[in-house]
Amino acid sequence: MTVLILTCHQDVTADLVVAELRELGVPLVRFDPADLPDRAALSTEYDRGDFTGYLSTGGRLVSIHGLRSIWVRRPGRPAAHAANASEWLTAECGQALYGMLYATTARWMNHPGAAEPARHKPFQLRVAQRSGFAVPSTLVTTYPRAAHDFAVRCADIVVKSASGPPSVDPPVSLPTTRIGPDTDFSDVAAGATLLQRYVPKRADIRLICVGQEVFAARKTAAAGQVDGRFGCHGHRWEAVEAPAGILHSVHTYMALTGLAYGAFDFAEDADGVWWFLECNQGGQFGFVELETGQPIAAAIASWLAAPHTVRPPHGASPVDGPEDRPAVGRPHLRREQPH
Amino acid sequence: MQPFVLKHAIPAERSPASVPYAYNAALQLNVLSDGRPAIADRAVLLATGTTTSTAGSKTHFDD
Numbered sequence: 001m002t003v004l005i006l007t008c009h010q011d012v013t014a015d016l017v018v019a020e021l022r023e024l025g026v027p028l029v030r031f032d033p034a035d036l037p038d039r040a041a042l043s044t045e046y047d048r049g050d051f052t053g054y055l056s057t058g059g060r061l062v063s064i065h066g067l068r069s070i071w072v073r074r075p076g077r078p079a080a081h082a083a084n085a086s087e088w089l090t091a092e093c094g095q096a097l098y099g100m101l102y103a104t105t106a107r108w109m110n111h112p113g114a115a116e117p118a119r120h121k122p123f124q125l126r127v128a129q130r131s132g133f134a135v136p137s138t139l140v141t142t143y144p145r146a147a148h149d150f151a152v153r154c155a156d157i158v159v160k161s162a163s164g165p166p167s168v169d170p171p172v173s174l175p176t177t178r179i180g181p182d183t184d185f186s187d188v189a190a191g192a193t194l195l196q197r198y199v200p201k202r203a204d205i206r207l208i209c210v211g212q213e214v215f216a217a218r219k220t221a222a223a224g225q226v227d228g229r230f231g232c233h234g235h236r237w238e239a240v241e242a243p244a245g246i247l248h249s250v251h252t253y254m255a256l257t258g259l260a261y262g263a264f265d266f267a268e269d270a271d272g273v274w275w276f277l278e279c280n281q282g283g284q285f286g287f288v289e290l291e292t293g294q295p296i297a298a299a300i301a302s303w304l305a306a307p308h309t310v311r312p313p314h315g316a317s318p319v320d321g322p323e324d325r326p327a328v329g330r331p332h333l334r335r336e337q338p339h
Numbered sequence: 340m341q342p343f344v345l346k347h348a349i350p351a352e353r354s355p356a357s358v359p360y361a362y363n364a365a366l367q368l369n370v371l372s373d374g375r376p377a378i379a380d381r382a383v384l385l386a387t388g389t390t391t392s393t394a395g396s397k398t399h400f401d402d
Contacts, residue, residue, distance in 0.1 A: 009362035012369050013390045015378045019368070030367040058364035147343070161344050171351040174344060191342025286390025290381055 001068035020301030034076025114258035204228035
């Protein structure tokens, strides 16, 4: 049974997992949907009540019935590399590819149906509340008056983008930025704006959840640093043990969202409280593994390599599912049984 | 009038025009010019920033 990795060629983070799968002796096919249809091929047939199909790329061929699991890492847009690329061709090839893959019994990390809502920060915040995390007061609004009132009430707030920076030339970044209550909020009417109470932090936390395994890392924040991705001052990521309450909330969050992988970001305040900022369903783990030595790629590979389980219909619980068995045989920082 | 959040945009750091490795379809890995897998050179990975949380492409903002 084969692991299918959907990602672009230059994704060296995926290389870490490819190497681990090789160590485990698990067959894999790395497939970039952007290569369809010129450098990759697919075919599916529905005939006489049966369903067959295959994918081909780089001289490799895999039957869709031979798929053990599917890892959605950094796939290119379908047909993006095609000589006659177009929105229509992307839609056609996307239908063919993902329609085929949705019809398999393979396990997903993460299933696009779970990943899509999980990408939305406002959704994340509500799930985080329900999961028991400490969540900073947040407002998402197009009302300037609401933004002003929120800023006055919180006194010290930040603004951040919900979807990331726009695609413009020259490219721009949108770091989380601290703003004061006397700010002119009239431009809030020009677009949805996410405002959040500022959490004075002494450290950034990135916590990676892979199935039931959890790897947490901590980086001391520079004085006055707001966005941990910017303005670094020589501090490094170090492995840290997640508090029991956080672990409980992480597993609740994963269960509520249906995610198999999540990269959580927290701000640790002066009292040691981990404030939930976001959970990136496809968030990077490479920099954490490189700096802390935590075996995250190995954990992902083990999850993907777990024995294939045929999913019964109608939402019944899988029998003998890998989620039901503890991970064994590999060192890790923390592992928590589901609650 | 521009969206409020865009008032706080800053110029992005340019990604390196090229990286010192290339994808090898036979190995299904990126390899350095000397044939070693790119992941074998930790310094290269850290220097090129390709595994960091700001390394997302235009289609992958959730890093």
